[in-house]
Amino acid sequence: MSEFGLIEHIARLFADADHQGWEAIGDDCTVLPIGGDEALAITTDMLVEGVHFLRDATSARELGRKALAVNLSDVAAMGLPAVATLLSVALPKDAGEEWAKEFIAGYHSLSKEQGIALVGGDTTASEDKIVINVVAIGRGPLSNVKRRSAARVGDAIYVGGRLGASAIGLKDILSQKYDTPYAEQHRLPVAQCAEGAWMGARKEVHAMMDLSDGLASDLCHILRASQCAAEIIVGQIPAVDGDVESAVCGGEDYKLLFTVESDMVEDFEHDFEAQFGYRPYRIGRIIESVQPEIIWLNKGERITPQWRGFTHF
Ligand code: ADP
Numbered sequence: 001m002s003e004f005g006l007i008e009h010i011a012r013l014f015a016d017a018d019h020q021g022w023e024a025i026g027d028d029c030t031v032l033p034i035g036g037d038e039a040l041a042i043t044t045d046m047l048v049e050g051v052h053f054l055r056d057a058t059s060a061r062e063l064g065r066k067a068l069a070v071n072l073s074d075v076a077a078m079g080l081p082a083v084a085t086l087l088s089v090a091l092p093k094d095a096g097e098e099w100a101k102e103f104i105a106g107y108h109s110l111s112k113e114q115g116i117a118l119v120g121g122d123t124t125a126s127e128d129k130i131v132i133n134v135v136a137i138g139r140g141p142l143s144n145v146k147r148r149s150a151a152r153v154g155d156a157i158y159v160g161g162r163l164g165a166s167a168i169g170l171k172d173i174l175s176q177k178y179d180t181p182y183a184e185q186h187r188l189p190v191a192q193c194a195e196g197a198w199m200g201a202r203k204e205v206h207a208m209m210d211l212s213d214g215l216a217s218d219l220c221h222i223l224r225a226s227q228c229a230a231e232i233i234v235g236q237i238p239a240v241d242g243d244v245e246s247a248v249c250g251g252e253d254y255k256l257l258f259t260v261e262s263d264m265v266e267d268f269e270h271d272f273e274a275q276f277g278y279r280p281y282r283i284g285r286i287i288e289s290v291q292p293e294i295i296w297l298n299k300g301e302r303i304t305p306q307w308r309g310f311t312h313f
């Protein structure tokens with residue numbers, strides 16, 4: 001069973017459970033309204049040695065920041081600020097006190113920058129691999145929450161930053177080139193926390209999620225949840241080094257992907273730039289369709305991409 005197959009199986013199994021106000025599986029976080037216009041958003045993400053990182057290719061300190069950053073990215077994707085986290089670690093004997101202290105120093109440095117407390121977790125031994133699990137909690141106005149299901153026909157589609165650096169960096173790391181700028185971006189992704197919380201308060205921002213698996217795969221989650229299709233102008237994808245394949249199919253960029261009401265794009269881009277000093281990248285639009293597909297356009301013509309690792313949806 002694939003990862004998504006298992007998640008669908010779990011979601012179906014629990015579909016009729018009493019959710020007691022919690023939103024069901026399917027978005028970057030689950031959301032609980034807590035009275036007035038307040039809500040909590042909660043997410044969890046795991047990093048496993050050998051699957052998500054190689055111990056020799058990353059420092060413990062970097063890993064501490066990354067474990068937190070990838071979770072903060074999911075909270076940002078809901079349009080809320082993160083307020084607290086829980087951290088669980090399973091450590092083998094050869095990742096001893098020194099490794100653990102460095103890891104926590106990294107985790108603490110990003111927590112401090114973001115003003116977030118660590119309020120719980122679990123610590124245990126492991127046979128030979130390091131396993132890290134983080135729970136991140138966001139809190140803010142329920143009316144600011146952005147869901148994958150909120151894209152509307154006509155919306156402009158944006159990404160919050162340049163794409164593909166992490167995938168290129170991973171290739172560098174796997175060929176033992178650890179000190180390239182892209183390798184560093186792979187080890188130290190920067191979540192768009194301030195941007196996510198700011199966009200939460202912008203009514204013209206409709207659907208939002210973060211890019212962890214790659215644009216081609218992640219955009220389909222919005223399209224499926226919102227029951228629509230997308231036209232993407234390939235030439236407008238902000239691909240690092242002009243490497244469109246890495247930008248579209250590579251994962252772990254942790255930039256925000258969002259849709260904006262079409263007649264608000266000028267004001268939105270202007271205000272975004274005034275706030276953050278750069279413009280987000282408009283890459284296409286949402287179109288009406290019963291099939292949640294991505295139509296890739298190159299110079300106005302529809303193309304069928306031949307990118308490696310690209311599976312047509
Ligand atoms: P993300 O990339 O944003 O972390 P995922 O693709 O990992 O999201 O997960 C998609 C959805 O499935 C999310 O709502 C997540 O909470 C849920 N999910 C993933 N794995 C599990 C699981 N083992 N049990 C329950 N829900 C899960």
Ligand code: MG
Pocket residue numbers: 028073074077209210211212
């Ligand atoms: Mg996500």
